[in-house]
Amino acid sequence: MSAEWIEYAEARLTKAGYRRGASRRAVIELLAEGHCAMTAAEIEERVRAEGRAVGRASVYRTLEQLEELHLVTRLDVGQGTARYEAALPGGDHHHHMVCDTCGKVEPFEDPELERTIARLADRVPAFTVGEHDVVLHGECERCAS
Amino acid sequence: MSAEWIEYAEARLTKAGYRRGASRRAVIELLAEGHCAMTAAEIEERVRAEGRAVGRASVYRTLEQLEELHLVTRLDVGQGTARYEAALPGGDHHHHMVCDTCGKVEPFEDPELERTIARLADRVPAFTVGEHDVVLHGECERCAS
DNA sequence: ATAAGAAGTAGACTCAGTCTCATGTTTGAC
DNA sequence: GTCAAACATGAGACTGAGTCTACTTCTTAT
Numbered sequence: 001m002s003a004e005w006i007e008y009a010e011a012r013l014t015k016a017g018y019r020r021g022a023s024r025r026a027v028i029e030l031l032a033e034g035h036c037a038m039t040a041a042e043i044e045e046r047v048r049a050e051g052r053a054v055g056r057a058s059v060y061r062t063l064e065q066l067e068e069l070h071l072v073t074r075l076d077v078g079q080g081t082a083r084y085e086a087a088l089p090g091g092d093h094h095h096h097m098v099c100d101t102c103g104k105v106e107p108f109e110d111p112e113l114e115r116t117i118a119r120l121a122d123r124v125p126a127f128t129v130g131e132h133d134v135v136l137h138g139e140c141e142r143c144a145s
Numbered sequence: 146m147s148a149e150w151i152e153y154a155e156a157r158l159t160k161a162g163y164r165r166g167a168s169r170r171a172v173i174e175l176l177a178e179g180h181c182a183m184t185a186a187e188i189e190e191r192v193r194a195e196g197r198a199v200g201r202a203s204v205y206r207t208l209e210q211l212e213e214l215h216l217v218t219r220l221d222v223g224q225g226t227a228r229y230e231a232a233l234p235g236g237d238h239h240h241h242m243v244c245d246t247c248g249k250v251e252p253f254e255d256p257e258l259e260r261t262i263a264r265l266a267d268r269v270p271a272f273t274v275g276e277h278d279v280v281l282h283g284e285c286e287r288c289a290s
Numbered sequence: 291a292t293a294a295g296a297a298g299t300a301g302a303c304t305c306a307g308t309c310t311c312a313t314g315t316t317t318g319a320c
Numbered sequence: 321g322t323c324a325a326a327c328a329t330g331a332g333a334c335t336g337a338g339t340c341t342a343c344t345t346c347t348t349a350t
Contacts, residue, residue, distance in 0.1 A: 020297090053298090112264070113265060134277065136265075140272055167328090201331085205308075227306085
């Protein structure tokens with residue numbers, strides 16, 4: 001997650017007809033740093049901490065646009081706050097484990113799970129499956145001890 | 146989903162040390178009707194529609210207690226609103242498909258998916274998996290056409 | 291360089307969910 | 321049955337995420 005992703009994202013946005021802007025750039029740069037699953041509020045706060053004024057609306061608008069182009073993944077872990085993370089073009093599909101005690105969010109991958117869900121999606125004709133989220137709730141090592 | 150579930154839920158609550166109360170009873174009765182995945186606001190509204198005054202706090206408190214005893218399942222479909230549904234004691238574990246266009250929530254079951262997740266949970270030592278949610282996003286038949 | 295319109299800002303607004311506290315009920319003890 | 325302690329309840333204030341609005345500032349095509 002890095003400079004290439006920034007360029008890639010900007011290119012996709014331009015191709016999609018969006019103009020460039022400083023706020024969006026700042027949000028994209030932050031996401032590129034790859035801190036897993038930030039909330040919109042965290043993003044706003046961190047951009048401001050860098051000394052840039054940024055409107056809440058700009059943050060949400062940017063995230064919405066990026067999500068539309070599948071450049072970020074929105075993730076609902078059930079604490080009433082959505083989280084966002086940069087998505088690489090070629091896959092990197094993963095899910096999340098949430099510690100219900102401390103709130104920590106941990107990513108994981110599982111090809112078998114992907115296959116199972118793909119098969120399931122084929123089997124359901126009344127529904128066109130697009131995205132899917134698997135959220136495992138539980139306790140992380142530290143909280144369990 | 147019916148009268149037995151109401152009695153079962155009340156018995157469990159009593160055993161857990163809770164006293165009885167009219168508001169909680171009303172919420173439980175509504176859940177027992179089995180309308181899939183209601184929001185807290187819908188529950189409050191429907192209880193009021195029956196002519197009973199009920200405080201928002203009572204609804205949320207009841208749902209929290211029921212969730213703690215695994216008598217209801219809380220479900221996050223990602224529209225910023227939690228949904229709740231009665232859970233039968235002996236299983237009936239299911240997941241949900243959400244139509245991102247019209248917001249409709251449809252339940253589904255899949256034993257293969259359950260097995261896959263159970264295997265996955267065993268394989269992850271750093272995390273004690275408790276509950277899991279699988280939410281498939283997509284489009285329902287009507288919206289797709 | 292300029293004008294059209296997208297992008298940005300601040301902050302008011304909405305709405306789900308939480309908290310508080312005075313009041314109403316339940317229950318166990320007598 | 322009566323009583324009091326303790327739990328349950330209701331109204332509404334409060335919080336915090338996310339949306340909307342009105343207005344300003346840039347980008348970009350010409």
